[in-house]
Amino acid sequence: MKTEASLLTVNRPLVTLSNVYKTFHAGTVNEVRPMQGINLAIEEGSFVIVLGGNGSGKSTLLNALAGSFAIDEGRIELDGQDVSQWPEHRRASLIGRVFQNPFSGTAPSMSILDNFSLAAKRGRFRGLSWAHSRHLQDELRDRVRDLRMGLEDRLDCAIGSLSGGQRQALTLLMATWIKPRLLLLDEHTAALDPKSADQVIALTDEIIAREGLTTLMVTHSMQQAINLGDRIVMMHKGNVLHDYSATQKKRLRVDDLLSRFENIRRRELLDESVAELLRARYI
Amino acid sequence: MTLLIGALTLGIILALLALGVYISYRIFDIADITVDGSLTFGAAVASVLLVKHGVNPVWATTAGFIAGAVAGSVSGILQTRFHINSLLAGILVMTALYSVNLHVMGRSNIPFLGAATLSTYCEQAGSVIFSGSETNLWGWIVSSADLTMLLFMFIFVGLIALALWAFLRTDLGTAMRASGDNPQMVKALGGNIEHYRIFGLALSNGLVGLAGALWAQYQNFADVQMGIGMVVWGLASVIIGEALTGATGVGIAIIGTIIGSILFRQLVAIALSFGLNPNDLKLVTAVFVLAALVLPNMMSKFTFRKQKRFL
Numbered sequence: 001m002k003t004e005a006s007l008l009t010v011n012r013p014l015v016t017l018s019n020v021y022k023t024f025h026a027g028t029v030n031e032v033r034p035m036q037g038i039n040l041a042i043e044e045g046s047f048v049i050v051l052g053g054n055g056s057g058k059s060t061l062l063n064a065l066a067g068s069f070a071i072d073e074g075r076i077e078l079d080g081q082d083v084s085q086w087p088e089h090r091r092a093s094l095i096g097r098v099f100q101n102p103f104s105g106t107a108p109s110m111s112i113l114d115n116f117s118l119a120a121k122r123g124r125f126r127g128l129s130w131a132h133s134r135h136l137q138d139e140l141r142d143r144v145r146d147l148r149m150g151l152e153d154r155l156d157c158a159i160g161s162l163s164g165g166q167r168q169a170l171t172l173l174m175a176t177w178i179k180p181r182l183l184l185l186d187e188h189t190a191a192l193d194p195k196s197a198d199q200v201i202a203l204t205d206e207i208i209a210r211e212g213l214t215t216l217m218v219t220h221s222m223q224q225a226i227n228l229g230d231r232i233v234m235m236h237k238g239n240v241l242h243d244y245s246a247t248q249k250k251r252l253r254v255d256d257l258l259s260r261f262e263n264i265r266r267r268e269l270l271d272e273s274v275a276e277l278l279r280a281r282y283i
Numbered sequence: 284m285t286l287l288i289g290a291l292t293l294g295i296i297l298a299l300l301a302l303g304v305y306i307s308y309r310i311f312d313i314a315d316i317t318v319d320g321s322l323t324f325g326a327a328v329a330s331v332l333l334v335k336h337g338v339n340p341v342w343a344t345t346a347g348f349i350a351g352a353v354a355g356s357v358s359g360i361l362q363t364r365f366h367i368n369s370l371l372a373g374i375l376v377m378t379a380l381y382s383v384n385l386h387v388m389g390r391s392n393i394p395f396l397g398a399a400t401l402s403t404y405c406e407q408a409g410s411v412i413f414s415g416s417e418t419n420l421w422g423w424i425v426s427s428a429d430l431t432m433l434l435f436m437f438i439f440v441g442l443i444a445l446a447l448w449a450f451l452r453t454d455l456g457t458a459m460r461a462s463g464d465n466p467q468m469v470k471a472l473g474g475n476i477e478h479y480r481i482f483g484l485a486l487s488n489g490l491v492g493l494a495g496a497l498w499a500q501y502q503n504f505a506d507v508q509m510g511i512g513m514v515v516w517g518l519a520s521v522i523i524g525e526a527l528t529g530a531t532g533v534g535i536a537i538i539g540t541i542i543g544s545i546l547f548r549q550l551v552a553i554a555l556s557f558g559l560n561p562n563d564l565k566l567v568t569a570v571f572v573l574a575a576l577v578l579p580n581m582m583s584k585f586t587f588r589k590q591k592r593f594l
Contacts, residue, residue: 066471092473105471107464110457117457123473126454158531174472 012080013041014214015182020064020074034060035071036238042182042216047208049225050218052235053261058218059100061235062184065216067091079181093123096175096213098168098188105171108160112151112170115159116140119174143173147203165196169203176207183208185217189224201228222254232257236264284423286552288433294548295436296497297516301524301544302447302537303351303490304517306483309536311463315484316373316514318491320380321354323510325492327387330505333398340401344496351492352485354380359481384507391507400500405432432501443490444537451533459483460533491517512565515572520544522575 022035034057042048052058064071065078067088076084078094099105106115117131137155145152147169151162159167168188175183185204189197205228208215219225225232232249234242234257242260244252300322307315325347332338332346354376361372385391395402409431410416418427450456462469462479469476491513499505523546524539551568555561 087475088470089473089475092471095471097471099467099471104465104467107461107468109464110461114457114461117454118461118469118472118474121454121458121472126458126474128450128453128455131452131454131457 014044014079015042015065015216016040016075016077017061017064018075018077020076021072022060022064022069023072034238035064037074038239040233040240042214044214045212046231047213047215047229048217048231048233049229050216050233050235051222051225051257052241053264056235057238058235059186060238062097062186062216062218065091065182066095066097066184090123094181095184096122096178096180096182097184098171098175098186100187100190102164102167102171102191105174106159106167109158111156112144112159113137113140113155115170116174116177119177122178122180124178144170147173163196165192165199168192168196168200172200172203172207176211176213179211179213181214183213183215185215187218187220190220204228222257225257226252226254234260284420284425285429286556287549288425288429290548290552291545292429292433292436292501293498294545295433295440295541296494296501297548298440298520298541298544299443299490299494299497300513301517301520301540302444303487303494304514305521305524305536305540306487306490308518308521309463310460311369311480311483313369314373314514314518315355315358315369315487317354317358317376317380317484317488318373318514318517319510319512320377320384321351321488321491321510322495322498322513323384323505323507324354324380324387325351325495326499326505326509327384327393327495327507328492329496330393330395330499331387331389333400333500334393334395337398340399340404340500344401344493344500347496348489348493351495352489354492355484355486355488356481358488359484362484363477363480381507388505388507392504393506394504395500400503401435401497402428402432402500402503405435408435436497436501440541443493444541447490448534448537512568515565515568516547517544519568519572519575520547522572523547526575 017038017040020035020038022033024030024032024034032055034055036057038057038061040061050058050061063069065076067083067086067090071084074084075082078091083091083094097105107118113132113136117133117136120136140155141152144155149166149169151166151170159170162170172185172188188204189200192200201224204217207213215229217224217229226249230246230249232242232244232252233240234244241264300318304315304318307313307318328350329343329347332343333340338346358372358376361367361375362369367375406428409427409429412431413427416427417424418430420430451460458469458472458474459479459482462474462476463483466476469479495505495510498509520543521540522543524536524541524543527542527546528535528539551564554567555564559567
């Protein structure tokens, strides 16, 4: 299946980041540089896991793709179009997203049905037609029943009354209701208890496999990184440090990833001690 | 009885103002003081068209709505395009509108003095419907003009409320509601939250302008001061409505807001007839809203403490 997909892909990748730079709070003490000339190409149909420590720029990478901020330099191409200048809401026509915080992906005081009626119009024109169409209600009931969370009879409940796991499962369903060209998952299980996290991960895997979605998933969990996806991108200090292809990834174990991280940490310590040394000598 | 009908009619007219405040306060979660200016703006535009230009009252009233909507969209543009705090944007537009209103009206007060208005229409219609200038209502003798005005306003505001309810359940209306609830999510689903905010505030202040135009025609004059403190009035109506209905859905909230407005006007009429100094009215309204905002919090703290003792 995987080889088939790679054979079928056209030469042109679905997503290309070329030499992307971003600095926040430039010129102040809070200056952060989460993107320092990132180059990355993602083939259609691939499921990429993004790893990295705190402040490595992995969430920023996803936000740059989604258009949460304008990049300083470089170019982002999506589905053959240069989307670098597109505002967030325009890129939403191509992108589905699930956030780390279960509260971010749904409108809490509105019903499940209301929320899905919004998702059913992702990136499309919203006019004066009835939001709760019979068709939407029927399809929603079926697909929510498939979640096996007992939510199919509670479609009129405010979504804010549900648990984090339920909300993330629904957000995932909302993000993929209209098939997105690219699915962005930003540590979407990090805020959940282990059992809900497993449920949501199983659902994620199922939906991505069924729909053949091109996905970028940020995670902190090495186990998830090993079990899911067909490529791992490891980030460090605003750049791609390692890039494991599907075949390399198959041989990878949790320990390998951990030792990679250990290396990074050691190098960082070294950096600091060298800097300390130089400072002591020259200042 | 005449007093009661008067208070009812005014309560229903001001329900439009309350619905406008409901949109800004409950949907977008902002206290939009533009209302104070746009109420007068709607009244000013309508009254000038009626008195100076002899325009048909229906068109003059529509112009009141449009005037309010323009004021609201200016406020919305200040908030979204120029990132001005919603409270400050409201204050700026309200202040600017004070001068604009004086310019539009040409002086601080316009009496209608025999110009054709919705009131005169109702007077004519009333004498036809109830065959005579006075009518017997369950043993009370009331003016048929007043009664017709009340009925007309009741039906009109009911239709507007129905239209608002329907709008809030369309794709656009749902997205607008969500943009106040969770802007991040709406952006991720391809909604332009800036447009929704501008449009929502235009709609909100349009309703307020409409209320102003109707109010002026009901009381037969427009005054440059009539908008002062009206946002608090609207808030009071919304809060009473929520307290009465428990407001879960949009439809119930809309009905609650209308009932809240009518009830609040009744309370004021009763208080005034029992000798409340009209000068204290704004103070009492403000204290009422403050209490309504603070008390639920204090109550829950109190019950929480009580529960804790049992644990």
